[in-house]
Amino acid sequence: MDHAGKGSTTPLKRCAIFLTLAVGLIVAGLSLGQPREAIALSDVQVEELVKRSFQYVAMYNVNNKSAIQNRGWNTCVADTQLKDHTLKLIARPNNDSLYIVCMLDLRKDPVILEMPAFDSKYVSLMITGYDHYVNIPVSTRQGDFQQPETMLIFSERTAGYEKGERVKGVDRYFEATGDFLSAVFRVMPHSNDPERFDRITKQMKSVDLLTLSEMRGEEPESIDDVDFPAVGETDLDIFENNLLEVMQFVFNHTTFDSGNELDQELLALYQPLGVVPGRTYNPEKVAPLDGERVRKVAERIEAEEMAKAGQMAANTGLFKTKGDIGLELLLFQSVYGPIGQPAVEAVYPAVGTADGEPMNAQNDYVIRMTADELPPAQAFWSLTLYDTKNGFFIPNDRKKYSVGENGGMQLNEDGGIEIYIVAEKPEGVPEENWLPLKRGDYGIDVVLRVYVPDLKKFETWTPPKAEKL
Incomplete structure (x- = not known):
């Protein structure tokens, strides 16, 4: 796990990466402000580019789609x-x-x-x-x-x-x-x-x-004078199609701190590519990237981060303010699900399986919790079902995607609960505790949300496991 404000590599290794990139561009005969030729980035350089850009790409996509x-x-x-x-x-x-x-x-x-x-x-x-x-x-x-x-x-x-x-x-x-x-x-x-x-x-x-x-009773300034780079259907689309254009826009509308290590490493990484704060994007003045290659690296990194969900989703260091979170957690939260809350407000533990195998919609599952095993929420908790590939709700006629105080739930006579993830509701199971499953060969995930958790209890609390029926 990284420390606050630090990246996932050592300072010496990071300096070597940035120096290698800069030297490679200079050797290629490129100088800022001049037309650019295609350059050969090493695998390490492309990986650094993707990892350090993911938080910005993800949030550009989310915020701009939201505005649309x-x-x-x-x-x-x-x-x-x-x-x-x-x-x-x-x-x-x-x-x-x-x-x-x-x-x-x-x-x-x-x-x-x-x-x-x-x-x-x-x-x-x-x-x-x-x-x-x-x-x-x-x-x-x-x-x-x-x-x-x-x-x-x-x-x-x-x-x-x-x-x-x-x-x-x-x-x-x-x-x-x-x-x-x-x-x-x-x-x-x-x-x-x-x-x-x-x-x-x-x-x-x-x-x-x-x-x-x-x-103040004055006429507001028009805000229709900005041309936004295109959003992607997914973040991977931006990595492939218009990464430098998006990052130039981001650089022009983000505050970067001269004393923040992650900020300065990001700026140093992009400067040789022709992307610096305050510049107007010009495709003729930046170093063209192999978008297909960048996308493949982003796909691999996305898969690697998603594989950490069981370990990382409940990490109490996620979704923090600037200077209080490092690159490893920034990358994970941007891949796993942008715009969450810090642990004092909410934690998001994933629910694994009793047999250790990934959940699949070909199977039915039950999640059991006794009264003592319920999430340590001081406000409320919920449990939500998603498809693994996209992280979307699974369509069903009942529009039932979660169990909890707002989604509906029934505790048993002992104060515990059994939640069924099945295609057909078993006899005797309360409607509120049934999450309908569309049968098929695809991965499914279950995420808990615990609002205003008792963090002391959370240290020793264990999320429930899904049992295959």
């Missing part, structure tokens, strides 16, 4: 029902909470979020840019959302606002590391209580967004 589906930037859209199998935006989404998704463009103006009080035992606000560092500035765990508040959000490049400036009517201030952000509220909807569910969804719809100019 969310009616553009500087908008907020609130859920009124739990997600279903039609969601293809992100791998391993949850089905246990409702979202309010606000997509922010901070280039021309700070953005102000107006947040209500919530009648829910779990709410959090997560802010994430292209760098995939996760910030949770407010949450019920921290005692927030007891009263209405406003928050002004800006980056170091935001026009029309000086850091430290106080604005009348604003309660909180947050400096983001990027210009294009997702600000996502997670709200436990208490769907087992219809009246409370109705109150909560109305509160969610009251979340509002306005720019500082609008708050």
Whole structure:
């Protein structure tokens, strides 16, 4: 496991990698700003390029797809029902909470979020840019959302606002590391209580967004003047088709810290390729990459990271702020499922099998937990079923993808639970505890979500195992 702020290789090895890349480009007769010829990167160089780019590629794809589906930037859209199998935006989404998704463009103006009080035992606000560092500035765990508040959000490049400036009517201030952000509220909807569910969804719809100019009664600056590089159907598409274009855009809209080792290593890796902050992307001025080769490396790395899921998914070092997480965990979280929460808010242990074999939809399974074996959640927990290949919900007529307080569950008379993952519901099994399985020869995964975990108990708690029936 890596240490905070460190990569997965030694400083000497990293320096050698970057020096070798730079020397190789110079020997090839290339200089910044000149037309580029194809270059021969070593396998180590391509691997470093993919590993250090994955967090940015994954979040560029997620945030920009969100904006496309969310009616553009500087908008907020609130859920009124739990997600279903039609969601293809992100791998391993949850089905246990409702979202309010606000997509922010901070280039021309700070953005102000107006947040209500919530009648829910779990709410959090997560802010994430292209760098995939996760910030949770407010949450019920921290005692927030007891009263209405406003928050002004800006980056170091935001026009029309000086850091430290106080604005009348604003309660909180947050400096983001990027210009294009997702600000996502997670709200436990208490769907087992219809009246409370109705109150909560109305509160969610009251979340509002306005720019500082609008708050002051001025006409907001137009934000329709930006051409985004194409998103990919998957992250692998970007690695193959337009990696340098995407990374140039990311570099221009992300704050890089001169004292952060990962930041400086990334910039050093891309500079010889003609991609540096502040530059306009020009395909004639960058070193062309063998996209097919880069994709194959990305595919291999993706498979390697997914193979670590049982070991890494419950790691309490995931989804942290900048400087508190290293390359190994950044890479894993970006492959496994972007935009999660840090361990103080939630942990995501994977459920393995009793026989150690990967789960497959050709088989039926049961997951058993006694009352003492239930997840150590101080808010709530859920268990969700996905297909392994894409990390999507498995379609079924009941739209049942998870078991938990919001997805529905029934504890047995001893306070434990048996959850069945089967094609046909067994006789005597509560509907709430059945996860329908579409029969076929494909891999399936089960992920637990434990909200506001008791981290002391979590140290000795063991996730359940799925038993093949």
